[in-house]
Amino acid sequence: MSTLYNDVVIIGAGFSGINLACQLQRKLNFSDYVIYDRGHDLGGTWSSNRYPGCGVDIPAIFYSLSWFPNAKFTSIFPPQEEILEYLRQVALRHNVIPHIKLRTEWKSARWLEKTSRWQIVVQNIENGESFVHEAKILVSAVGGYTNAKYPTLHGIDKFKGPVVHTAKWDQAYDLEGRNVVIIGNGCSASQVIPAIIDEVGSITQFIRSPQYYVPMPNFCISRLWRTLFQYTPLLLMLTRWFVFWILETALTQFYKDKNGQRARQKSVRISENYVRKSAPERYWPLLSPQYDLGCKRRILDHKYIKSLHNPKMLLTKDSVVSVRSNSVLSASGKEYFADFIILATGFEFTQWQADSVFGRKGLSLKQHWDEFGGIEAYKTIAMNEFPNLFYILGPNSGRGHTSVLYSIECSVDLVINVARPILEGRAASIEVRKDAETEWCKTVQEALRETVLTRSCLNQFSDPKTGWNFFSYPFSSVRLWLGTRFPVKSHWNYKK
Template identity: 65%
Template sequence: MDVKQLPVRRSDVAIIGAGFSGINIACQLQRKLGVTDYVIYDRASDYGGTWFANRYPGCGVDIPGVFYSLSWAPNAEFSRAFPSQPEILDYLRRVATQQNIPQHIRLRTEWTGAHWDEKACKWRVFLTDLETGAPFIHEAKILVSAVGGYVNPKYPSLPGLEDFQGPVAHTAAWPEHLDLAGKNVVVVGNGCSASQTVPAIIDQVQSVTQFVRSPQYYVPMPNIKIPQLLRQAFSLLPALLLLFRWFFFWLLETSLFQFYNDKSGQRAREWAVKTSRDHVRKTAPEQYWPLLTPSYDLGCRRRILDDRYLKTLSNPKMFLTNDSIASVGKNSVTTMSGKEYPTDVIILATGFEFTQWKSDSIIGRNGVSLQQHWRQFGGIEAYKSVAMSEFPNLFYLLGPNSGSGHTSVLYSIECSTELILKLAQPVLNRRAAAVEADGNAEREWCETIQGALRKTVLTKSCSSHFTDAHTGWNFFSYPFSSLRFWFGTRFPDMSHWTYT
């Protein structure tokens, strides 16, 4: 179809993604700038982002709930220290409803690309209505990518899987009505999702055979219930809830130092490794210790906060193995050693495809694609994690190097949102047509980030899915303190940004 014939919609701001990032920036556009001319697009059937997509049994957060909430919308109602998926989704939707956000959300709509219109100083965003298949264009002064990474399932290559006669469920695409009662279940993977799923299903199944792909580090962390009296105190005394929030902020911040390759970092890692191994030996059956003892540096991959998983390994219904799957039959799984396991249900806890970095279909100034831009810079990056030169009025939330292995991602989202609001305000107030990051400042920032990362364990040697296998660049982690992130977004050097 001729692009000129496509229907066109318009607003000041277009936001892609209706999870925490998209909901938060929409709320803050209204609260702080008085902007209501915006639209949020999401391809899912309902909003909530990661917390709508991930609905597997036992799903929850591994950051204390008091800090896994928005600073301007504290939540006193979480029932446990580490809230469950239903509670988090309920909280997010409650915040959105209170701020009248749902009326701005358009679901079952997927973006396929965006082109910068230099003459009009607008983004032409290409989208498709997934219900009808009809494409259309949305023109906006400001384009915000609030697309998260923990949504798209990553499926392993298992010969014969298509012939399996029972249900196959990925933790990131959990069927609404999956009956596991009395079934022989195979779980593929042993990361965070698997460690939550296995304890949640063990009582109802006939057996669980779990295939370990790589050992993990486990941190003992009981998920204690928050007494009703304390929750009432949080509601009546907001300052008390704020005090708890600050306490956990600083507590989590201290764990940053164990990622560094200096002497203090090595000592911190040695202590954490000892804690993990002691916990494994105290809690898990001895026969599984070799499968639960990593050889890579602590910090390379996400640690698992363990409440019930290691205890579950002592259940007679449970069997753990690193014997790789060779093939899948109609009602069984056969391993490389030739062993065959009767199987009624296969659960894939194999992680996510990080497809949020659309690059070849985003075209900035002079016809340069984002993919070309990143090739020039040497890898996926963004100045202050939110913007790139040659791409005016385009901002990322949860952008490159905005994540962290030691604290709440919502903190990063809020900091980045504050910076985006500051930069976008002159454009939205019609005092400027466009704002763009300075290329030299962007390159210097990029070199600073990657130089700092090389002094940590977060490098190519980790073989992490957050590291580019070709360049060795880590495009996820922020290697500095959270306070530096805060100051850098609240008090940016405006000489590094150009307004036209």
């Protein structure tokens, strides 16, 4: 296999990878990097998720990078196409696109102690050829909404129509007059159903557990307001800060103290009242969760609850046990005819390549986590025994109440701060100290035990062996900013 070299290899051309590339150029005047992405286009989750109705559930003004604000969004919660176009403009403006290599997937990575480099095995998806790329620094900027989660459905191979995960949508699909079965009831399902219900013949939605729905109308942003934002940057900045603090108040409801209980009770009442006011009464039991609010991400609803009144729509908690050539069979024995099956079943959190990333002494990331006791990373970005390796959107970087772009920006700032000596030639490697990693992990898990995120349910964000929540960051956004803007130098070991 041939060997290539760049100082920095970035895996993933979504918001994380492109933001890191831009900041390397803006802050360090550094451009010796390459970005690998397995997709057909840049954009990460906003490129792969193109299903009807796909959009962001964070207000647009805060779903943009702080150093590249966007005044052109046409609605409060813009559709996927606008988010992708915004990210493309960021990459174009900063000349990132020539550094991106698409349809290329990393297969493994190994630390070479003698040369203080990462040896990364990469594969061209189009022709299957593999090659080696070495780098001083390896950064995984692969997001969590990347690897689609498929349910086990007996007989699925016999179904004559399309079976499509929302993350694998093809714009050429024709749903006109079709009988559609949708499995799942998370954010994707709540967006796709209102978007297709007028054209299909029928929709049968199979759900597993109820969700909390919060009313969130999606108003258009008029041309006047877009013009004001474009030519009055101060107004755009102030509005962004206002939205930031409004979203930040939602953090309170995750905690188990009295203030948290009151905040949750208030939010539960809002959700219950919304469902009873807006949904058909026969569906109320299917829309009434029994777990703590905050255990799963709330769904900000624009049109889904309203669509349940459509006579084409059937919502059921009956589970699918098998699939036939033109129908699905449920646990109750009912048969539901179908021409098209949509899997809105979420994602596998396997983006960290734990089995195939090897640090010092050949230790794999999975072995590290097994010895450590769970999936974790110091300040979400680094692990001891894995020098010069960083993760953007690593373990415990998720925020259940605010924009993930905020977490991305903070993590990128921290990576650049601690990696600067390597990129400037003043050090060969950097590694977080084991005691710092241990203390950080202990602090995070102790804080999480004071929240509902580890109490009332074990979900896809929890380690099944330990019960650790590896998704959520249980502190305020201000603490996150301070912890990444001013890194503790004694927590890192540099080797010259």
